[in-house]
Amino acid sequence: MTIIFLVFLALFSLDIFEGNYGFWGTIVGLFMHNIPVMILAVVLAIAWKREIVGGIVFVMAGLWYITLVGRNMIMHPGQPGTIFSSLIIAGPALFIGILFLVGWYKKRS
Numbered sequence: 403m404t405i406i407f408l409v410f411l412a413l414f415s416l417d418i419f420e421g422n423y424g425f426w427g428t429i430v431g432l433f434m435h436n437i438p439v440m441i442l443a444v445v446l447a448i449a450w451k452r453e454i455v456g457g458i459v460f461v462m463a464g465l466w467y468i469t470l471v472g473r474n475m476i477m478h479p480g481q482p483g484t485i486f487s488s489l490i491i492a493g494p495a496l497f498i499g500i501l502f503l504v505g506w507y508k509k510r511s
Contacts (some may be wrong), residue, residue: 403501404446404456407494412439438463453506460499464492 415435418428442463449456471488475481 403494404442404449404460404498407498408439408443408446410494411442411491412436415439449502453502453509457499457501457503457506460495460502462499464495464499467492467495 415432418431418435421427421431423431442460445456445459449459468485468488471492472485475484
């Protein structure tokens with residue numbers, strides 16, 4: 403499920419092809435857009451051995467994204483987007499984090 407979530411996040415980087423950035427600009431843009439995906443992929447690799455790491459990081463990532471959207475809504479009122487629409491991205495991250503925590507707890511006891 404985590405790999406599917408990372409692919410879903412990576413799909414958002416494809417909007418870079420709508421601009422006219424040239425070859426190197428597009429490569430840099432793809433890299434910049436996919437930094438969070440790469441970080442979460444490294445966390446996933448660690449979480450396969452230590453579920454607590456994946457649980458904490460994915461829950462924190464989900465909460466961070468909700469906080470980021472909420473702050474953006476306060477700073478720029480009238481912009482589209484709500485806390486509930488942020489759950490499209492934050493919800494799976496929170497769910498994955500909870501699953502990692504449940505797996506860690508069950509393995510521990």
